[in-house]
Amino acid sequence: MTTDGGRGADSPASADRPLRIAMLGCGVVGSEVVRLLGIHTDELAARVGTPLEIAGIAVRDPGRVRGAAVDRELLTTDADALIARNDVDIVIEVVGGIEPARTWLLSALRSGKSVVSANKALLATHGSTLHDAAAAAGVDLYYEAAVAGAIPLLRPLRESLAGDRIRRVLGIVNGTTNYILTRMDETGASFAEALAEAGELGYAEADPSADIDGFDAAAKAAIIAQLAFHTPVTIDDVYREGIGAVTAADIASARELGCTIKALVIAERAGDRPGISLRVHPAMIPRSHPLAGVREAFNAVFVEAEAAGQLMFYGRGAGGAPTASAVLGDVVAVARNRVAGRQGPGESAYAALPILPMGPTVTSYHLQLDVTDKAGVLAAVAGAFARHDVSIRSVRQDGRGDDASLVLVTHPAADAALSATVEDLRVLDGVRAVSGVVRVEGVES
Ligand code: NDP
Numbered sequence: 096m097t098t099d100g101g102r103g104a105d106s107p108a109s110a111d112r113p114l115r116i117a118m119l120g121c122g123v124v125g126s127e128v129v130r131l132l133g134i135h136t137d138e139l140a141a142r143v144g145t146p147l148e149i150a151g152i153a154v155r156d157p158g159r160v161r162g163a164a165v166d167r168e169l170l171t172t173d174a175d176a177l178i179a180r181n182d183v184d185i186v187i188e189v190v191g192g193i194e195p196a197r198t199w200l201l202s203a204l205r206s207g208k209s210v211v212s213a214n215k216a217l218l219a220t221h222g223s224t225l226h227d228a229a230a231a232a233g234v235d236l237y238y239e240a241a242v243a244g245a246i247p248l249l250r251p252l253r254e255s256l257a258g259d260r261i262r263r264v265l266g267i268v269n270g271t272t273n274y275i276l277t278r279m280d281e282t283g284a285s286f287a288e289a290l291a292e293a294g295e296l297g298y299a300e301a302d303p304s305a306d307i308d309g310f311d312a313a314a315k316a317a318i319i320a321q322l323a324f325h326t327p328v329t330i331d332d333v334y335r336e337g338i339g340a341v342t343a344a345d346i347a348s349a350r351e352l353g354c355t356i357k358a359l360v361i362a363e364r365a366g367d368r369p370g371i372s373l374r375v376h377p378a379m380i381p382r383s384h385p386l387a388g389v390r391e392a393f394n395a396v397f398v399e400a401e402a403a404g405q406l407m408f409y410g411r412g413a414g415g416a417p418t419a420s421a422v423l424g425d426v427v428a429v430a431r432n433r434v435a436g437r438q439g440p441g442e443s444a445y446a447a448l449p450i451l452p453m454g455p456t457v458t459s460y461h462l463q464l465d466v467t468d469k470a471g472v473l474a475a476v477a478g479a480f481a482r483h484d485v486s487i488r489s490v491r492q493d494g495r496g497d498d499a500s501l502v503l504v505t506h507p508a509a510d511a512a513l514s515a516t517v518e519d520l521r522v523l524d525g526v527r528a529v530s531g532v533v534r535v536e537g538v539e540s
């Protein structure tokens with residue numbers, strides 16, 4: 096019998112009844128969640144006001160070797176039956192991917208269970224549907240672990256900064272690509288060498304394309320922007336470029352300019368009209384910028400709010416234990432809400448700001464041109480910039496004769512104008528090749 100307005104378990108949570116958890120997935124993150132739940136049983140019970148118990152763990156292959164903390168008796172391949180159990184209050188999803196996770200979570204929410212998920216791909220694609228289901232059932236849907244692993248970022252955006260107006264979020268939210276770019280910068284490794292190292296250390300997955308091509312960061316950007324700007328955002332709204340085209344020469348050129356290259360997410364309000372710009376791409380930033388010191392697989396996110404000013408969040412963005420910490424923080428939050436018979440703060444999408452296309456978005460570029468070293472070439476190059484109303488911030492010539500190259504950095508201009516300038520330069524007499532086209536961020540204009 097359900098006595099709590101359809102909230103899943105047979106009786107409302109209270110100090111004399113444990114809260115029961117259905118775990119979906121028990122891999123890198125899930126096995127750490129189980130281990131930490133076991134180690135901190137008493138403390139977590141004291142914080143929640145009632146014990147937390149694992150009712151069952153759904154996996155694909157129950158025969159697989161898992162950590163000693165995982166009770167094999169709890170394993171099942173029937174996730175649907177586990178979710179449907181009347182004695183389950185909370186569902187933790189650490190499976191990943193869209194299906195069957197989407198169907199499972201909708202079923203959990205609709206049957207009154209609170210949900211904690213680490214699944215950025217799902218939240219960035221079907222977030223609205225899941226939030227609607229949670230709101231309709233009066234239960235919680237929390238997902239702190241989905242963005243930047245252990246770093247508390249989503250709750251500060253949703254709760255601590257709820258009284259402020261966020262202008263911009265700028266950050267490094269993918270550990271794999273940050274590791275690769277760090278190694279390229281610090282050791283002169285090629286992209287392929289650094290990727291192989293990341294694979295050996297377990298950062299990059301067998302198929303690293305979600306990281307390398309920017310899908311992972313774009314999903315995180317969508318989740319961040321939704322919370323920061325109270326606007327519905329999906330991964331499809333995010334302009335995305337991966338790091339696969341970044342070369343050792345680009346890194347060396349950045350170094351000569353006192354910069355380094357980082358894979359950034361940038362979510363910001365447009366300067367002069369309602370709307371937000373959302374993008375994920377490699378960018379040169381000055382070595383003096385705080386994000387330049389974020390090395391290897393660490394993540395960091397800068398938030399600029401009107402009243403709070405600049406805030407920086409830094410820490411481990413991936414890995415079993417760090418991610419499990421964020422999952423368990425959410426579990427305690429939703430468990431407390433269930434004990435208190437309330438629902439925690441959910442999403443708000445009242446602002447519904449338009450998502451701006453990349454064309455009018457204002458950025459700066461770094462370019463390297465292989466040129467013929469003769470009179471008039473520099474003037475022709477400058478003319479191409481002038482035609483598209485792009486102002487040049489700095490220009491430097493290296494080499495002489497057939498070996499000459501120009502390194503240019505622009506002032507901020509519309510991205511479409513910069514792209515058009517690059518297209519003109521590619522066919523300009525005296526310009527043999529255009530390379531090193533990398534956006535520049537964090538430089539005073
Ligand atoms: P893993 O691949 O290590 O684990 C996935 C788990 O899900 C496994 O236990 C697997 O079962 C189970 N599973 C997969 N498909 C099914 C299915 N159809 N039915 C039942 N069980 C299934 O993933 P991670 O732990 O690394 O990641 C989990 C989630 O956490 C993802 O959403 C990921 O994006 C997110 N995340 C991960 C981080 C990390 O550092 N790893 C960091 C931040 C977020 P079996 O064990 O039998 O194969």
Ligand code: HSE
Pocket residue numbers: 241243244268269270271272298306311412413414
């Ligand atoms: N693949 C992700 C990364 C894991 O490298 O950051 C954390 O989401």
